[in-house]
Amino acid sequence: MKKLLYLVLAACVVTLCFSSNGWTQRKTTIKVGINAPMTGDIPKVGEGTKYAAEMWLEDVNKAGGIEVGGKKYPVEVVLEDNESKAESAVKANTKMITQDDVMIIVGPQSSKQAIPAGDVANNYETPMISPWSTNPATTADRPYVFRGCFLDPFQGPVLANFITEEFGFAKAAVLYDVASDYPKGLAEFFKAAWEEKHGAGSVVAYESFTTKDTDFSSQLTKIINSDAEFLFTPQYYNEVALIVNQAKDLGWKGPVVGSDSWGSAETVELCGEACFGQFFSTHYAAAGAKGATKEFIDRYNSKYGYVPDDVGALTWDALRLAQAAIEGSGELSGNVKKDRAAVRDALAKIENFEGITGTMTFTEEGDPNKCAVIVKISDKGEYEFYKSICP
Amino acid sequence: MDKLKKLFKPFSVVPLAGWFLGVFSAVLMEFYLGDLISYYLYLPKIPVLFGALFMLKTPLMIPSALAYDLVIYVVPVFLVARVTAPLTNQLAEQLERMPLWLATLLHLAAFYVILSMWAGINDYRVLIVKLTMISIILTLSLNVINGYQGEFSCSHPGFMALGAYASSTLTLLLFANDKMFGEPLLNPALGPWLFPLVLIIGGGVAALGSLIVAVPSFRTRGDYLAIISLAFLFIVKSAIENLEIVGGPRGMSSQPNYATLTVVFVWMALCIWIVHNFTTSVLGKALNAVRDNEPAANSMTVNTRKTKMTAFMFGAFWAGVAGGLFAHVLRYVNPGTFSLNKLAEILAMVYFGGLNSIYGSIVGAVSISVLSEALRPLELFKWIIIPLILILVMIFRPHGLISFTELNVKELMRPRNKERAGGVE
Amino acid sequence: MDIFLQNIINALQWGSFYAVVSIGYSMVYGVLMLFNFAHGDIFMVGTYIGFGIATLLLALFSAFMPGWMIFILVILITMFLASFVGVFVEMVGYRPLRGAPRASAAITGLMIGIIFETGNLIILGAQRFSFPPLIESVTYNIGGIYVTNVKVLIIVASLVMMFALHLFIKKTKWGMAMRAMSYDFQAVPLMGVSINVIAPMTFAIGAGLASVAGILYGQAYPVLDPYMGISLGWKAFVAAILGGRGSIMGAALAGYLLGFIEMFVPMIFPSTFRDLIAYSIILVILTFRPRGFFGMAHSTQLRL
Secondary structure (H helix, E strand, O other), X not given: OHHHHHHHHHHHHHHHHHHHHHOXXXXXXXXXXXXEOOOOOOXXXXXXXXXXXXXXXXXXXXXXXXXXXXXXXOEEEEEEEOOOOHHHHHHHHHHHHHOOOOOEEEOOOOHHHHHHHHHHHHHOOOOEEEOOOOOHHHOOOOOOEEEOOOOHHHHHHHHHHHHHHHHOOOOEEEEEXXXXXXXXHHHHHHHHHHHHHHOOOOEEEEEEEOOOOOOOHHHHHHHHHOXXXXXXXXXXXXXXXXXXXXXXXXXXXXXXXXXHHHOOHXXXXXXXXXXXXXXXXXOOOOOOOOHHHHHHHHHHHHHHOOOOOHHHHXXXXXXXXHHHXXXXXXXXXXXXXXXXXXXXXXXXXXXOEEEOOEEEOEOOOOOEOOOEEEEEEOOOOOEEEEEEEOO | XXXXXXXXXXXXXXXXXXHHHHHHHHHHHHHHHHHHHHHHOOOOOOOOOXXXXXXXXXXXXXXXXXXXXXXXXXXXXXXXXXXXXXXXXXXXXXXXXXXXXXXXXXXHHHHHHHHHHHHHOOHHHHHHHHHHHHHHXXXXXXXXXXXXXXXXXXXXXXXXXXXXXXXXXXXXXHHOOEOOOEOOXXXXXXHHHHHHHHHHHHHHHHHHHHHHHHHHHOOOOOOHHHHHHHHHHHHHXXXXXXXXXXXXXXXXXXXXOOOOHHHHHHHHHHHHHXXXXXXXXXXXXXXXXXXXXXXXXXXXXXXXXXXXXXXXHHHHHHHHHHHXXXXXXXXXXXXXXXXXXXXXXXXXXXXHHOOOOHHHHHHHHHHHHHHHHHOHHHHHHHHHHHHHHHHHHHHHOOOOOOOOOOOOHHHHHOOOOOOOOOOOO | OHHHHHHHHHHHHHHHHHHHHHHHHHHHHHHHOOOOOOHHHHHHHHHHHHHHHHHHHHHHHOOOOOHXXXXXXXXXXXXXXXXXXXXXXXXXXXXXHOOOOHHHHHHHHHHHHHHHHXXXXXXXXXXXXXXXXXXXXXXXXXXXXXXXXXXHHHHHHHHHHHHHHHHHHHHOHHHHHHHHHHHOOOOHHHHOOOXXXXXXXXXXXXXXHHHHHHHHHHHHOOEEOOOXXXXXXXXXHXXXXXXOOOOHHHHHHHHHHHHHHHHHHHHHOOHHHHHHHHHHHHHHHHHHOOOOOOOOOOOOOOOO
């Protein structure tokens, strides 16, 4: 018994002595939370988010922190992995809000995590910007949740109009992932917009598959044998490569049109020549970019070795928005809850924010009014700016 | 090992109530002094999970976090527990004279108070505790099928999904004003009181769904249950994805906040109690007999088919209840949650903890849930370390950590000051 | 009619992957009575090894070697290397658990699979790779049906592999030992056949086959990612058990059946219901043929 007591006491003393690392001065730091899918189904998205955050932090540190009310505060980025799972995203958000006292959260990217995580952020009155979630439910009725991209109900009609004007087609085929929230939503909006334009039944093939499928030949055979003039597929880059190539192998001659999820450098790399000449709508065009956008792309490219996809660019914009909101919040009181409310108000007030993916002003729901860009993949496999369509 | 035993010898006289008192004092200390101590130790905040998150993120904080654990948890727990042992033993004796149910209830109440105080420090803790308790229900329910019944069922996420969707639909339809179903049909004030009924209906739906698996697979013995249940999982997921009325792949959100810590705790306690009674009942013993030797059990007048079906539906019921709680804790469900990953997670908890054992299920669920939270800062490496730990446990304890032991509440709560036949000392 | 014939070709190709991968499952299941839940990830590792070897050989020899020679070289080297992965899985995950409950070994398999996936993510990063085409793809149009030479190659190569395995198991001494082991793995070791030789061999053959399937897969679906093996693995598991215990033929046929169901359901029904209907069909099949296609009767003593 005695021995034990001594042991415990000794241990106490020793650990107390060594805990001197903390003997530095305590400062108010501004913490920014990042909720990203580092593992799970879409690790590439998590990687893009992380790299954008690293670059942003580098910039901020170079400037000596964020300046609020004439005082510079150091910034810390808290990165949490949501494993591409809804529950993990909720846990991560709760942890960052209650434990790390973050000022603002950027992420999660996919709607299936952003919807439940947005609920948490809103309940704790912590501002959150989801850079990539296009589902209306993420921000609906949630004053504290914002997003950095346009919504599916906007993108669907944009594409329908563009295709009608550009090609003069009347019969559409759609191939999408039924188990994934984003492609399904966009496919529905596109279908509605197209049928409104060309009458019911003008979407002659409306086929689906399930996440992680790699063989689409059965659906494509059906599409090819319908008299569709073009194929619309709002899929992620890895599936695009397979779909386009398989369609070619099965004798498809028409164009394939995509959505913003095509906007990754890997699309062309994985897809090869089959993708040349195709169109897609996106948030920003990497090739032919000018000014700040080009600067960001070049820096990212030289640092990480590839051209950033839309996730990286949108995360970058979301972080810059967060920074602008913090700077615009007047002063930091040190009370996180109060500061969060101030940051939220500042964020809602931001007007004509010049982001690298476009100019943004938030609507009341917290969605930005943004332009969509139509990009053509050139014969050399480069993304060429084709057209800009604004709401 | 011997030295360790010697070290813990003075504590063998502490009854469960004594440990409770020790932990209670530690929690009290954290409640009142936690902020102060963590301030002096230069920790940014009270560590949530015993400082694991700090330690892994910034190794420099290891001494501080350890010191915190020592001061707040280790010293008070052991000190108070040992010092008050004579007192708590008397208490335990008095409790022993009471009816067993009362004594158990008192212990549970004490445990609940401690848990809610500990969790109350931080909402992140509340969330972890809630999800961990739901994992316990899930693990127990799968243990009924994979452990007590000795089958290999893969459809648990499917049952969970059925329960989650059924109960979410009910609460949203009846008690909540939402976009999907519009105005509530009943007075929302009734919601929390009818919530248990909703959960039971959710469990019932899961149990009904389990018949789809049970009817074809129990005609014969063997591994076909594994693939039938797997097919069932795919079917459920695909069916929900196609049901636009429950949101399809978008899922359902903004369920009312009924699953509070108390509710989840009560359901977990209820589940442990009922599963324990089930497995020690005649039916449960018959189930074990069927597992060990089906023809022999059959010739001993056990209706094997009925036994298996009942147990399977019983397991599915609890999975459904867990699913309902899960949906109301997260306040969001989508079909993607109930995937093969979830299956791997539940299977890991069951086999890690140990088959055929309630202790084992609790240990398995708690350790995997807490471990996966505590190792969060390691990011990718978390998914190397957790599988490695599991492989090692499987190699050295192939039946899981604690298997084939029955829960004995009486033995657990008895006073420890006297020597007893079959006791520890 | 065109659609029908086209889909038969499509299903043959897709079913070939299920068939070859599920044979690996089925062999472990038949010989050792164990679920090899790591098999899907062994397939993934095999594909990545094939990818590495193919990239290397293409860089070194493409100037003076014809494509088919490189292709065969890639297959041989990858098979050799991948079989070690199989042996590794057996040694780490399955050998220490011999005599333990069967489900425990299934869990170690599952965990080794997770380690492979995460390890891949750590080593190679989140970037997806494109499998280099080893054979120039040519599309033939035969009366409105589109067939590529890659498709033909996949179907033929899978059949050849299965036939070779069949010969190996039926005609060689090793094959006989494996069959004996699947008949009774307690008595056979007493006859001088070491289970410590047969078990790793089973895993090695399974892994070798999976890696070849991976290379062919890379030709048809050239996008590689660390999680590519999960769904294929679980579906091959369904096929392996559907085929019946210890029946290579059964597993192969069940694999093709699965491929056909998955291809023909979207042809007839709306494709959103594919999984729902496809797996309902499997459920119905198992209800009426509860022992799979060719399986022997299960012993009632079979325990997990």
